[in-house]
Structures are given as structure tokens and as C-alpha cells.
Amino acid sequence: MNGKFLFDGPEDAPVTLLLAHGAGAPMDSASLSATAKALAGVGFRVARFEFGYMAARRRGERKPPPRAETLNPEYRAAIAELGATGPLIIGGKSMGGRVASMIADELHASGKIAGLLCLGYPFHPPAKPEQLRTRHLAGLQTPTLICQGTRDEFGTRDEVRGYPLSDRIEILWLEDGDHDLKPRKSISGFSAADHLKTVAETVRRWVSGLDR
Numbered sequence: 001m002n003g004k005f006l007f008d009g010p011e012d013a014p015v016t017l018l019l020a021h022g023a024g025a026p027m028d029s030a031s032l033s034a035t036a037k038a039l040a041g042v043g044f045r046v047a048r049f050e051f052g053y054m055a056a057r058r059r060g061e062r063k064p065p066p067r068a069e070t071l072n073p074e075y076r077a078a079i080a081e082l083g084a085t086g087p088l089i090i091g092g093k094s095m096g097g098r099v100a101s102m103i104a105d106e107l108h109a110s111g112k113i114a115g116l117l118c119l120g121y122p123f124h125p126p127a128k129p130e131q132l133r134t135r136h137l138a139g140l141q142t143p144t145l146i147c148q149g150t151r152d153e154f155g156t157r158d159e160v161r162g163y164p165l166s167d168r169i170e171i172l173w174l175e176d177g178d179h180d181l182k183p184r185k186s187i188s189g190f191s192a193a194d195h196l197k198t199v200a201e202t203v204r205r206w207v208s209g210l211d212r
Contacts, residue, residue: 005082006048009040015207016045016084017117020075020096023065026054031180032093035119038196042204049078068133071099079112087212091117094154094179097146098122098133104142114212116144117203120179123155123163132163140166145206147199149177172202 006027017039021027027048036046051074053063079090090100090113097118107113124131144166150157150173157173174181174195176188181199183190 004049005078006036008036008046009044011045013043013045013086015043015087015089015114015212016047016082017089017091017203018047018049018079018082018084019117019119020078020092020099021048021050021054022092022094022096022120025093026050026058029093031182032119034192034196035093035181035199038200039203042200044203044207045084047082047084049082051075065095068095068098069102071095072103075099075103076107079107087114087207087210089113089115089117089207091119093119094122101140101142101144102136104144105140108142113142114210115207116140116142118144118146119199120148120152120181121146121155123160126153129159134163134165137169138164138166140168142168143206143210144169145172145203146170147172147174147181147202149174149179149181149183149195151176152179154179170206172199174198 021032027050036048040046051071053066056063091097092100100116104116123134146169148171175190176183177195181195182192183195185191
């Protein structure tokens, strides 16, 4: 963790969202930036941060993504450094959301977070549906919202329907969305902006129903 955050949204927002990036793209990727701005547009304070390996890439070092669970301490450190004073939702894009999901229950049980937001959860690697990353999701106790495209190669609607997931998990399915939640407009009739608006409005409604 490089100790630096990107912020969107009002500083005095009642709820803060802390988002980590995916395995291969930084915190200022086009996808995560657009999502952060959409969430800020409905009144959230959105903070983005980078894991150490991604920050090292900016310095010109060749760093592959480490195993997701090894990043748990870095996510905890980001929460501590952020020091949000009001309700905090943690999560992120793909791997970032997966890392947050691994530490969510301990933080929720201690009152440090109000919920978990995953943007394109990597239920399995592409083309490897047998390598599931769902075991801890079956017993998850943290209120969770997963925003997922129906044709996401990391977990389509048809695949996810059969997974044993905790009843604390809600899934927003975005028609024809890929791993970045983007649809093919000519096929779906929706644009990327349409889906981002749906994500932002759904997150706002979901957060309003949380015990904060």
C-alpha cells in the first residue's frame, strides 16, 4: 500500500466507500474511475487505493499480482490509514472486492464496517469454472452487494445461480454486462452509462437499508 488515495464525492458525505482495484488494472483505470464518479454522484465519499505491487508497477517494476489472500493485511492497513469517521463500506473491482470479502466478517463483527460492495466478483478464473472462489461466501455474515454482468467470464448468471451463497449476499445482475459491467448496446439496448447509473442507484438504496 502506497499510502495514497484517490477521492471522489463530498468530504462531508454520510457514508464512505473504500474500493480496491482488480488484479491487472490500477485504481485510476477507466472502469473503476467511471464507477467511482457514478457512486460519488449519488452522494457517497469514494476512496480508491492501490496494493503495493500495483504501486510498484508505477515505478517501473514488473510485479505480478500476488495471491489474493496475501493482500489482506494491506487492505486492513488502508482502512486504518483512511480513518473514516462515519459508516464505511469496503469492496472493490474483481480481486479488490475478493480481498475485501475475506476480511469483511471480522471487521463487520467489530463494528468497523457496515457492508461489502463487490464490482464484478471473480467467482472463478476465466474458462476454469471448476476453480471456484466461493467457499467463504457460503457463510458470509456481512451485508453484501455484488454487481455482476450476466456474461462476466468470471461468473455468469447461469453459473452463479448454482453456487451456495450466504443469504446476506444480494446480487445486482446487469444485462449483457462483461467483467467491467459493460454491455453490448446493439444487443442489450443498454449503454455502459445506463448500467453505471443502475449500479449507483442500487448501491444507494442498498446502503440506506443497512444497519449503520
